[in-house]
Amino acid sequence: MRAAAVVEKAGVRSVALTATGFDLQAKTIARAEGLRSCSLAVYPGVIMTDGPDVFRGKIHDTILPAVLTGLTGEGGEEPAAPAPVDIDPADLSFAPTDVVCRGDLDEIQDFFEDRLWSDGLPIVPPSLDKVREFVDASGRNGDDVLGVLLPAHREATVWSIAANAVIAGCRAEYMPLLIAVVECLVDPDFRTCDAGSTPGWEPLVTVSGPVVERLKFNYGAGAARIGRRANSTVGRFTRLYMRNVAGLMIPPGATDQAAFGYNFHVALAENEAVLREIGWPTLREDEGFSASVSTVSVQSVVTISAAMYSAGSTAPQHLNTIAPMFCNTIGPGSCYGQYYHGELYTLLAMCPGVAAAIAGDGWSKDDVRAYLGEKMRINAAIVNDRAAGSSGAHGFRVEHTAMGRRVLEAQGIDPDSVRSEDIDMPALVDIDRMAITVAGNPSRNQSRAFVGNHVQGIRTTRAIKDA
Amino acid sequence: MSAHSDFEVVWPSSRRIGTDVAAVRPIGGLNGKRIALLWTNKFKGAEMFDILMTEAKRRYPAVEFVGYDVFGDIHGPDEVRVIKELGDKLREHRIDGAIVGVGA
Numbered sequence: 017m018r019a020a021a022v023v024e025k026a027g028v029r030s031v032a033l034t035a036t037g038f039d040l041q042a043k044t045i046a047r048a049e050g051l052r053s054c055s056l057a058v059y060p061g062v063i064m065t066d067g068p069d070v071f072r073g074k075i076h077d078t079i080l081p082a083v084l085t086g087l088t089g090e091g092g093e094e095p096a097a098p099a100p101v102d103i104d105p106a107d108l109s110f111a112p113t114d115v116v117c118r119g120d121l122d123e124i125q126d127f128f129e130d131r132l133w134s135d136g137l138p139i140v141p142p143s144l145d146k147v148r149e150f151v152d153a154s155g156r157n158g159d160d161v162l163g164v165l166l167p168a169h170r171e172a173t174v175w176s177i178a179a180n181a182v183i184a185g186c187r188a189e190y191m192p193l194l195i196a197v198v199e200c201l202v203d204p205d206f207r208t209c210d211a212g213s214t215p216g217w218e219p220l221v222t223v224s225g226p227v228v229e230r231l232k233f234n235y236g237a238g239a240a241r242i243g244r245r246a247n248s249t250v251g252r253f254t255r256l257y258m259r260n261v262a263g264l265m266i267p268p269g270a271t272d273q274a275a276f277g278y279n280f281h282v283a284l285a286e287n288e289a290v291l292r293e294i295g296w297p298t299l300r301e302d303e304g305f306s307a308s309v310s311t312v313s314v315q316s317v318v319t320i321s322a323a324m325y326s327a328g329s330t331a332p333q334h335l336n337t338i339a340p341m342f343c344n345t346i347g348p349g350s351c352y353g354q355y356y357h358g359e360l361y362t363l364l365a366m367c368p369g370v371a372a373a374i375a376g377d378g379w380s381k382d383d384v385r386a387y388l389g390e391k392m393r394i395n396a397a398i399v400n401d402r403a404a405g406s407s408g409a410h411g412f413r414v415e416h417t418a419m420g421r422r423v424l425e426a427q428g429i430d431p432d433s434v435r436s437e438d439i440d441m442p443a444l445v446d447i448d449r450m451a452i453t454v455a456g457n458p459s460r461n462q463s464r465a466f467v468g469n470h471v472q473g474i475r476t477t478r479a480i481k482d483a
Numbered sequence: 484m485s486a487h488s489d490f491e492v493v494w495p496s497s498r499r500i501g502t503d504v505a506a507v508r509p510i511g512g513l514n515g516k517r518i519a520l521l522w523t524n525k526f527k528g529a530e531m532f533d534i535l536m537t538e539a540k541r542r543y544p545a546v547e548f549v550g551y552d553v554f555g556d557i558h559g560p561d562e563v564r565v566i567k568e569l570g571d572k573l574r575e576h577r578i579d580g581a582i583v584g585v586g587a
Contacts, residue, residue: 089509
């Protein structure tokens with residue numbers, strides 16, 4: 017719909033093709049883009065599950081008349097201003113300090129739920145005094161604007177960060193960290209505009225540096241589980257902020273079209289003591305920051321590996337076990353996204369014992385990346401089948417993408433003269449985009465891989481500026 | 484907050500930025516008009532466009548279509564550049580209307 021909005025802003029009449037369920041998303045985005053009306057041709061049902069005859073019939077019977085009417089204005093009525101939901105937060109606007117509701121706890125919960133301002137969990141009421149306390153703790157002005165978040169086109173203000181931090185159950189002392197999280201979200205390259213896409217990716221916050229101990233993050237057993245306030249509420253805040261300010265809402269909202277989605281991720285904190293002990297750099301140092309600062313990184317996660325248990329005292333013993341499971345986690349889906357869009361960000365989190373064994377064998381993080389990059393391969397035909405099956409990607413052949421050609425030509429293979437069935441493509445091409453950290457139960461030998469959604473929600477890191 | 488635990492709360496969102504865009508009027512009959520096809524390269528858009536072009540030409544023989552290859556993939560690896568250049572390309576190709584898809 018954003019492309020149609022660009023067309024309309026150029027003064028050209030447009031008709032957008034979409035499908036059942038996505039029409040409400042299109043209308044909501046149109047409104048956020050400032051369009052007073054939009055003309056849609058809505059395919060009834062699921063495009064990718066209709067056979068050829070049914071498909072052609074629906075194009076003739078439904079899409080064609082809607083397109084012709086939308087373009088010409090002949091044979092139909094001018095589309096009315098979109099009204100996607102009965103209560104649309106996009107239509108509401110208040111001054112930051114306006115009291116929008118007075119009531120007891122139940123009344124506040126109901127009020128927020130009715131206006132789609134809740135993630136469904138009980139909220140901490142964002143009272144004026146509490147929000148002011150959080151703003152004060154940030155060392156910033158409440159009306160400071162960090163950027164604008166799409167798809168809703170709303171300002172990311174310090175005040176709104178404070179309000180959502182209160183709602184999510186954060187402590188006021190988290191504010192500098194939360195501001196850094198939102199600085200990641202507002203980076204245009206992070207693309208919150210695409211966070212409502214059907215793969216249903218979730219933002220994962222990773223925390224590195226002295227702030228981990230100071231704010232009492234858990235980085236040990238159950239590091240990715242709720243149960244510690246810092247981890248849980250920072251994760252909850254991030255999803256809540258993407259809902260309330262970026263405007264990504266599941267039904268009865270319309271902008272989040274995740275096929276399934278996932279629970280919000282608790283923030284994952286790094287076990288720095290172990291990293292120092294084994295001589296590996298921290299996440300923030302890998303991202304080019306000084307060891308003396310603390311950072312947050314936010315990245316999309318669309319898939320998490322199974323528990324990858326590995327054993328042995330040498331690096332290959334561990335990595336030969338990890339490689340196929342990590343590769344399966346990337347799978348043909350994320351592999352297709354990587355080759356199509358040219359980027360893929362992953363995170364490999366190892367329990368301390370695994371990292372210590374690998375480092376003890378003399379391997380660096382770069383050695384691990386290079387080894388896994390070489391080991392993880394997916395047959396090109398499987399990737400191509402996935403592309404055709406998921407979205408009917410037109411004429412997609414992984415070996416003919418810019419990235420695929422680069423990979424094959426580096427191996428002396430002519431991309432135009434190979435059969436897909438005969439070649440295995442690297443599952444992870446730019447291995448520098450694989451972050452590696454240490455967290456989790458220090459008494460066990462497990463790793464987890466987190467896989468992003470190609471160019472959507474790329475890993476973005478910001479320093480935490482103390483108040 | 485009163486003794487019976489009443490709260491006075493603020494909203495969790497913020498001001499929307501942007502200006503409203505006036506609706507572009509329909510362009511009337513398509514004879515003599517140039518229609519752009521803009522595509523995401525997904526969801527059977529090529530088949531859709533084939534049918535739409537055939538049927539539109541049957542009703543409006545003098546309509547012209549400017550194909551999606553001219554504009555580039557609007558949701559692909561070069562999306563940012565493609566969208567940035569879109570307004571100029573529409574003007575360059577003297578486009579009267581556009582069919583944009585497929586959002587699904």
